[in-house]
Amino acid sequence: MNNNAPIGVFDSGVGGLTVVKEIMKALPNESIVYYGDTARVPYGSKSAETITAYSRQIAKFLMTQEVKAIVVACNTVSALALETIKEEFDVPFIGVVKPGAKMAAQATKNKKIGIIATEGTIQSGIYEKFLKTTSPEVEVFGKACPLFVPLAEEGWLSDDVTKQVAQRYLAELKERKVDALVLGCTHYPLLRGVIGEVMGDGVTLVNPAYETAKELCYVLEDNHLLREANTQPVHKFYVSDGAEKFRRFANSILPCDHLEVEDVAVKSFE
Amino acid sequence: MNNNAPIGVFDSGVGGLTVVKEIMKALPNESIVYYGDTARVPYGSKSAETITAYSRQIAKFLMTQEVKAIVVACNTVSALALETIKEEFDVPFIGVVKPGAKMAAQATKNKKIGIIATEGTIQSGIYEKFLKTTSPEVEVFGKACPLFVPLAEEGWLSDDVTKQVAQRYLAELKERKVDALVLGCTHYPLLRGVIGEVMGDGVTLVNPAYETAKELCYVLEDNHLLREANTQPVHKFYVSDGAEKFRRFANSILPCDHLEVEDVAVKSFE
Numbered sequence: 432m433n434n435n436a437p438i439g440v441f442d443s444g445v446g447g448l449t450v451v452k453e454i455m456k457a458l459p460n461e462s463i464v465y466y467g468d469t470a471r472v473p474y475g476s477k478s479a480e481t482i483t484a485y486s487r488q489i490a491k492f493l494m495t496q497e498v499k500a501i502v503v504a505c506n507t508v509s510a511l512a513l514e515t516i517k518e519e520f521d522v523p524f525i526g527v528v529k530p531g532a533k534m535a536a537q538a539t540k541n542k543k544i545g546i547i548a549t550e551g552t553i554q555s556g557i558y559e560k561f562l563k564t565t566s567p568e569v570e571v572f573g574k575a576c577p578l579f580v581p582l583a584e585e586g587w588l589s590d591d592v593t594k595q596v597a598q599r600y601l602a603e604l605k606e607r608k609v610d611a612l613v614l615g616c617t618h619y620p621l622l623r624g625v626i627g628e629v630m631g632d633g634v635t636l637v638n639p640a641y642e643t644a645k646e647l648c649y650v651l652e653d654n655h656l657l658r659e660a661n662t663q664p665v666h667k668f669y670v671s672d673g674a675e676k677f678r679r680f681a682n683s684i685l686p687c688d689h690l691e692v693e694d695v696a697v698k699s700f701e
Numbered sequence: 702m703n704n705n706a707p708i709g710v711f712d713s714g715v716g717g718l719t720v721v722k723e724i725m726k727a728l729p730n731e732s733i734v735y736y737g738d739t740a741r742v743p744y745g746s747k748s749a750e751t752i753t754a755y756s757r758q759i760a761k762f763l764m765t766q767e768v769k770a771i772v773v774a775c776n777t778v779s780a781l782a783l784e785t786i787k788e789e790f791d792v793p794f795i796g797v798v799k800p801g802a803k804m805a806a807q808a809t810k811n812k813k814i815g816i817i818a819t820e821g822t823i824q825s826g827i828y829e830k831f832l833k834t835t836s837p838e839v840e841v842f843g844k845a846c847p848l849f850v851p852l853a854e855e856g857w858l859s860d861d862v863t864k865q866v867a868q869r870y871l872a873e874l875k876e877r878k879v880d881a882l883v884l885g886c887t888h889y890p891l892l893r894g895v896i897g898e899v900m901g902d903g904v905t906l907v908n909p910a911y912e913t914a915k916e917l918c919y920v921l922e923d924n925h926l927l928r929e930a931n932t933q934p935v936h937k938f939y940v941s942d943g944a945e946k947f948r949r950f951a952n953s954i955l956p957c958d959h960l961e962v963e964d965v966a967v968k969s970f971e
Contacts, residue, residue: 470751471741481740481942581851592869595862672751698968 432499432522435660437462437667438647439498439522441489444472445680446580446617447504450527452685453644454502458651462664464496466697470671473580474507475549475616482551483512490516491700496667498522499656502647506531506548506615506639510557523650530646531613531639532558536566538635539611543570545604545634547626548615550575558613572607576600576619583621593622597629605630613637668692702769702792705930707732707937708917709768709792711759714742715950716850716887717774720797722955723914724772728921732934734766740941740966743850744777745819745886752821753782760786761970766937768792769926772917776801776818776885776909780827793920800916801883801909802828806836808905809881815874815904816843817896818885819850828883842877846870846889853891863892867899875900883907938962 438458440451444467451465466489468474474482486508493501500523503509509526517524535544535558546558552575559571578596587593604612612634614620620638627636651657658664668690670677678692708728710721714737721735736759738744744752756778763771770793773779779796787794805814805828816828822845829841848866857863874882882904884890890908897906921927928934938960940947948962 470747472746476742477740477942577855578848578851581848585847592862592865595865599862672748673746 432656433497434499434656435462435658436497436499437464437665439464439466439490439493439496439501440504441466441468441486441493441501442505442617443467443474443507444469445677448681448684449617449620450502450504450640450643453640454647455686457644457648460658460660460664462658463666464493464498465666465668466493466695467668467670467677468697469673469677470696473549474505475551475577475580477551479511479555482508483515486512487516487519488697488700490520492669492695492697494520494522500525500647500650502643503527504617504640504643506617507551510552510555523654525643525647525650527617527639527643528557529561530642531615531637532561533565534639534642535611535613535637536562536569538637539569541608541610542568543572543607543609545607545609545612546571546573546615547576547579547600547604547612547619548573549580550577552615558615572604572609574600574604576616579622580616580618583618588621589624593625594629597622597625601626601629609634611635611637613639615639666690669695671696702926703767704769704926705732705928706767706769707734707935709734709736709763709766709771710774711736711738711756711763711771712775712887713737713744713777714739715947718951718954719887719890720772720774720910720913723910724917725956727914727918730928730930730934732928733936734763734768735936735938736763736967737938737940737947738967739943739947743819744775745821745847745850747821749781749825752778753785756782757786757789758967758970760790762939762965762967764790764792770795770917770920772913773797774887774910774913776887777821780822780825793924795913795917795920797887797909797913798827798885799831800912801885801907802831803835804909804912805881805883805907806832806839808907809839811878811880812839813877813879814839814841815877815879815882816841816885817846817849817870817874817882817889818843820845820847822885828885842874842879844870844874846886849892850886850888853888858891859894863895864899867892867895871896871899879904881905881907883909885909936960939965941966
């Protein structure tokens with residue numbers, strides 16, 4: 432394995448860029464190849480079979496880019512497809528669920544953890560399953576928040592409507608008195624302000640993007656895969672639709688001046 | 702052409718069922734084959750090239766079901782792909798845009814028409830282009846309302862949050878004093894109550910689903926394609942993902958007791 436190879440990162444669309452941002456901060460020396468499946472976004476309401484098939488196509492594409500590790504920057508894929516596809520490839524896979532769940536277990540004092548995510552992630556019960564294995568004493572309460580992604584994409588980040596929606600979605604978790612809340616969808620950190628305001632000061636918000644970047648550092652170190660080159664890292668972004676729209680969004684959240692974005696359909700990678 | 706053949710109807714997902722409902726009312730004798738592309742929904746934010754490719758695959762699939770006409774029950778497809786794909790097949794195609802636009806031109810008194818739809822439909826300017834040709838005296842004002850579909854799917858049909866979102870989206874059209882408003886996305890008739898309340902009594906809401914069913918009657922008559930059989934019509938529903946979820950939604954809006962729903966991937970129809 433070539434240490435100077437890039438890290439592959441993929442998501443159903445633009446949300447995974449919040450993970451890329453954390454990786455760039457934690458590992459500024461590493462090159463990244465990102466794939467956003469913007470032609471088939473969103474994954475949140477699709478079946479496990481469909482999501483597994485799409486993820487396999489994308490992982491095969493990333494392997495053609497000779498990546499040394501693959502980060503699944505999407506909670507839905509991490510919940511529904513990761514365990515299946517990681518067995519099919521020869522590089523380490525890092526999902527966002529386990530790092531997020533681990534941090535939540537560390538952060539909670541009263542052993543009550545809330546999870547907010549897409550319908551697919553919540554129905555999978557993946558966070559609960561993982562936490563029950565590692566921290567059987569915790570209670571886990573999940574809540575799907577389907578309006579959060581379109582509200583974030585509309586840019587209504589600290590809006591009164593968004594606050595009312597958040598109050599409604601989060602009421603049950605507040606009643607349950609959770610003291611740690613996992614932002615279990617990559618778009619949700621964009622609404623962090625409103626979510627924090629509604630939940631109150633006593634609740635720790637866990638951003639799996641940040642925890643995933645830390646986990647990636649450990650995995651690369653353990654596998655002796657950290658980049659050694661002294662040259663500038665090279666980042667490449669591929670999408671299945673709408674390269675120009677993606678570039679504008681990516682430019683607004685990543686600390687890079689000039690992003691190389693290209694359209695590539697991956698459906699032939701079957 | 703066989704008069705007893707079914708009518709093909711397709712949409713990016715479940716929204717087109719509002720069109721099916723109107724067709725069943727207007728033409729209770731006709732059989733319907735529906736395709737909902739639930740694995741790739743939504744189309745509203747995708748490019749014209751991608752939407753054209755997906756629509757072509759679905760039309761090819763419907764042709765294998767020996768349909769006698771195809772109804773494009775999706776504003777985005779009608780706006781971005783219909784003119785291209787209708788030339789490639791030997792059956793009549795009916796979109797939702799022209800029937801909706803025609804009715805709006807008839808309904809307006811002050812010659813100011815509002816269009817609400819997805820980003821793709823609004824950016825295409827399709828309603829305006831069509832109206833400028835047929836009714837050059839009208840002024841057309843478009844507004845994308847990306848939160849309306851998720852609000853409708855969340856079931857918040859007459860909710861206070863939905864009303865606030867509607868007030869914000871529709872403020873500009875009210876200022877422009879439009880007196881006819883086209884519900885230019887198949888989900889929007891589900892929010893008809895709130896939209897009507899915000900716009901006020903003086904504004905006629907145009908539902909293209911209803912107008913499209915009428916247009917289909919004319920097209921079948923003109924082409925001598927009305928069904929003659931005295932037997933019960935047979936309806937079939939195909940989706941690219943999540944047949945069971947689709948069945949539940951369809952059962953809630955269609956006047957049928959038992960729906961036959963099957964999963965069929967159409968991506969091989971290229």
